[in-house]
Amino acid sequence: xxxxxxxxxxxxxxxxxxxxxxxxxxxxxxxxxxxxxxxxxxxxxxxxxxxxxxxxxxxxxxxxxxxxxxxxxxxxxxxxxxxxxxxxxxxxxxxxxxxxxxxxxxxxxxxxxxxxxxxxxxxxxxxxxxxxxxxxxxxxxxxxxxxxxxxxxxxxxxxxxxxxxxxxxxxxxxxxxxxxxxxxxxxxxxxxxxxxxxxxxxxxxxxxxxxxxxxxxxxxxxxxxxxxxxxxxxxxxxxxxxxxxxxxxxxxxxxxxxxxxxxxxxxxxxxxxxxxxxxxxxxxxxxxxxxxxxxxxxxxxxxxxxxxxxxxxxxxxxxxxxxxxxxxxxxxxxxxxxxxxxxxxxxxxxxxxxxxxxxxxxxxxxxxxxxxxxxxxxxxxxxxxxxxxxxxxxxxxxxxxxxxxxxxxxxxxxxxxxxxxxxxxxxxxxxx
Amino acid sequence: xxxxxxxxxxxxxxxxxxxxxxxxxxxxxxxxxxxxxxxxxxxxxxxxxxxxxxxxxxxxxxxxxxxxxxxxxxxxxxxxxxxxxxxxxxxxxxxxxxxxxxxxxxxxxxxxxxxxxxxxxxxxxxxxxxxxxxxxxxxxxxxxxxxxxxxxxxxxxxxxxxxxxxxxxxx
Numbered sequence: 001x002x003x004x005x006x007x008x009x010x011x012x013x014x015x016x017x018x019x020x021x022x023x024x025x026x027x028x029x030x031x032x033x034x035x036x037x038x039x040x041x042x043x044x045x046x047x048x049x050x051x052x053x054x055x056x057x058x059x060x061x062x063x064x065x066x067x068x069x070x071x072x073x074x075x076x077x078x079x080x081x082x083x084x085x086x087x088x089x090x091x092x093x094x095x096x097x098x099x100x101x102x103x104x105x106x107x108x109x110x111x112x113x114x115x116x117x118x119x120x121x122x123x124x125x126x127x128x129x130x131x132x133x134x135x136x137x138x139x140x141x142x143x144x145x146x147x148x149x150x151x152x153x154x155x156x157x158x159x160x161x162x163x164x165x166x167x168x169x170x171x172x173x174x175x176x177x178x179x180x181x182x183x184x185x186x187x188x189x190x191x192x193x194x195x196x197x198x199x200x201x202x203x204x205x206x207x208x209x210x211x212x213x214x215x216x217x218x219x220x221x222x223x224x225x226x227x228x229x230x231x232x233x234x235x236x237x238x239x240x241x242x243x244x245x246x247x248x249x250x251x252x253x254x255x256x257x258x259x260x261x262x263x264x265x266x267x268x269x270x271x272x273x274x275x276x277x278x279x280x281x282x283x284x285x286x287x288x289x290x291x292x293x294x295x296x297x298x299x300x301x302x303x304x305x306x307x308x309x310x311x312x313x314x315x316x317x318x319x320x321x322x323x324x325x326x327x328x329x330x331x332x333x334x335x336x337x338x339x340x341x342x343x344x345x346x347x348x349x350x351x352x353x354x355x356x357x358x359x360x361x362x363x364x365x366x367x368x369x370x371x372x373x374x375x376x377x378x379x380x381x382x383x384x385x386x387x388x389x390x391x392x393x394x395x396x397x398x399x400x401x402x403x404x405x406x407x408x409x410x411x412x413x414x415x416x417x418x419x420x421x422x423x424x425x426x427x428x429x430x431x432x
Numbered sequence: 433x434x435x436x437x438x439x440x441x442x443x444x445x446x447x448x449x450x451x452x453x454x455x456x457x458x459x460x461x462x463x464x465x466x467x468x469x470x471x472x473x474x475x476x477x478x479x480x481x482x483x484x485x486x487x488x489x490x491x492x493x494x495x496x497x498x499x500x501x502x503x504x505x506x507x508x509x510x511x512x513x514x515x516x517x518x519x520x521x522x523x524x525x526x527x528x529x530x531x532x533x534x535x536x537x538x539x540x541x542x543x544x545x546x547x548x549x550x551x552x553x554x555x556x557x558x559x560x561x562x563x564x565x566x567x568x569x570x571x572x573x574x575x576x577x578x579x580x581x582x583x584x585x586x587x588x589x590x591x592x593x594x595x596x597x598x599x600x601x602x603x
Contacts, residue, residue, distance in 0.1 A: 008443075008593065019595045021592075023597075023599065024597065031597075051481065055474075057478050058587050066589075071587050071589060074589030075589060075592065079595075085591060262550075266589055266590070
C-alpha cells in the first residue's frame with residue numbers, strides 16, 4: 001500500500017556509529033570491516049567493464065573512485081548525518097576543494113563566514129581565487145550580513161556552526177532560511193561538532209563537509225575528509241547549477257542530477273572530481289576512521305564534559321582574562337549553543353591569559369600533559385599559542401581579526417582525568 | 433524528469449519493495465530511450481543485467497530494438513505477459529498510462545505492479561490502480577532500490593538505511 005505512515009525503525013546515533021554501512025561480509029561472514037588494500041577490481045567481461053565506466057551499474061573499478069572499505073565509512077557518515085550519500089576524500093581540505101569544484105565555474109561567487117578554521121580562510125581567500133572562484137567573507141553572527149552579501153552570482157553559502165577556534169555558535173536555522181530563499185546550497189563544516197553533537201542537515205543544511213582527521217577518527221592517527229549531501233536540494237530549479245543540471249562534457253554528456261537524483265551531487269563529485277583530481281582516501285585510513293567512529297558518541301560525551309569543567313575552572317582563575325566557550329552561561333552564544341548543541345558546546349575553545357604574548361608562550365611551554373601542537377580533536381588534550389606559532393607570519397591586525405591575538409591560547413580538551421588537566425593548567429599559569 | 437511537488441512523503445516498507453523485485457520477471461518500460469545517456473536507458477541496462485525481461489515501450493521507436501529488446505508503440509501491442517509496468521513519463525502523463533494498464537490488465541494477462549520512476553507521482557492514478565488490485569510504487573527507481581536492498585548501493589557511498597548484523601545478501 002502506498003503512503004504507509006509507519007516508517008522503518010529510526011536507529012539512534014550510538015547504534016549507527018557502530019553498525020551503519022558495515023554489514024558482515026557476504027562471502028566470508030567477517031564481522032568487522034576488512035581493509036580492502038587493493039588498487040583495482042576485475043571485470044566480469046568487457047560489457048561489465050563498459051557498464052561500470054559508464055556508471056550504468058554499481059561496482060568497483062579503481063580505488064581512486066571507490067573502495068569497499070572507504071564505502072563503509074561513506075555510508076556510515078551519510079547515516080550519522082541523516083544525509084543521502086557521502087564521498088570521502090584524503091583530507092578535509094580535499095573535501096572542500098571537491099565540493100566547490102562540483103558547484104562552481106570560474107567567475108562564480110560564494111559567501112563564507114569569516115569565523116572559520118584558518119586553513120579554510122586561506123584556501124577560500126587565496127588559492128580558490130586563482131581558480132576564479134570568488135569568496136566573500138562576512139560576519140555570519142549577523143545573519144543580515146549574509147543576506148546583504150548575496151548577488152546573482154552567489155552559488156553557495158559556507159559556514160561553521162561551531163567555529164574553529166571555538167566559542168562562536170551561528171544561528172544555523174536562520175542561515176538555512178536565507179540560503180533557501182536565495183536558492184543556493186548551504187554548506188556546513190561540521191568538523192568541530194561532529195554528527196553526534198549537531199546534524200546540520202536536520203536544520204536545513206544541504207551539504208556537510210568535515211575533516212574526519214579530528215574527533216571522528218579521534219586518536220590523531222589518520223587524515224581524512226568527507227562530503228555528505230542531504231539529497232534535498234533541487235539542482236534543476238533554475239539555471240544556476242549547470243554542472244549538475246546540464247549534460248556534463250566531462251562525462252559523455254551525462255546529466256548527473258537527472259540520472260542519479262538525490263545522490264547526484266555525490267556521484268558527480270566522485271565520478272568527475274575524484275577521477276580528475278585524485279584526492280581519494282586510503283583504505284587503511286578509512287579503516288582507522290571507521291574504528292574511531294564506533295566510540296564517537298562515548299568519546300564526545302567525555303570530551304564536552306571535560307571541556308565544560310576546564311572552561312569553568314579557567315573562568316575563575318586570577319591569571320585568566322577571559323574564556324570563550326559557548327557552554328558557559330557568560331558566553332553571548334550560550335543560548336544558541338543550548339538550541340543547536342544541547343549535548344555540549346564542543347571541546348575546542350580559547351582563553352586569554354593576563355600578560356599578553358610572553359605570558360602566552362610561558363603557559364604553552366609550562367604544561368606537562370597538554371601537547372603543544374596544531375591538530376585538534378585528539379584523545380590527548382592539546383594546547384596552542386597561535387600568535388607565536390600558526391599565526392606568527394601575520395600582522396597584529398590580522399591576528400586580532402583571526403581571533404589569534406597575543407594573549408589567546410587555544411585548547412582542544414581530550415579524554416584525560418579532568419582534575420589532572422586542571423592541575424596541569426594551574427601549575428603552568430602559576431609560572432607567569 | 434521533473435522534481436515532484438510532494439504532498440506527504442511516501443514511505444514503502446523494504447520488505448514490500450524487496451518482494452516486488454524478487455517476484456516480477458518481465459517489466460514493460462514506458463518511455464524507454466535508445467539514447468545511452470538517458471536515465472531510462474541506464475535503468476533498462478542495469479535491470480537486464482540482473483536477469484529481468486525488459487520490454488521497451490516508445491511509439492517513436494516502435495519496431496526497432498533498444499539494448500537488443502524489441503520496442504512496442506504501446507502496452508496493448510505487447511504480445512507477452514507483463515508483471516510490472518515501469519513509467520518513465522511526467523506525473524500527469526503517468527495518469528493515462530495507469531488507466532491503460534488497468535483496462536489492459538485482465539485475468540489472462542494480469543499486471544500486478546505499477547512503478548512510477550523517481551520524480552513521478554500521481555496519487556489519484558495510484559488509488560485507481562490499487563482499487564484494481566495492483567501494487568503501486570511511486571517516486572522511486574527500481575535500479576536504485578535493487579542496489580539499495582541487495583547491497584550494491586552502499587558501494588558508491590549512498591545511505592541504504594539498512595542496519596543489520598546478518599550477512600549482506602547479494603541479488
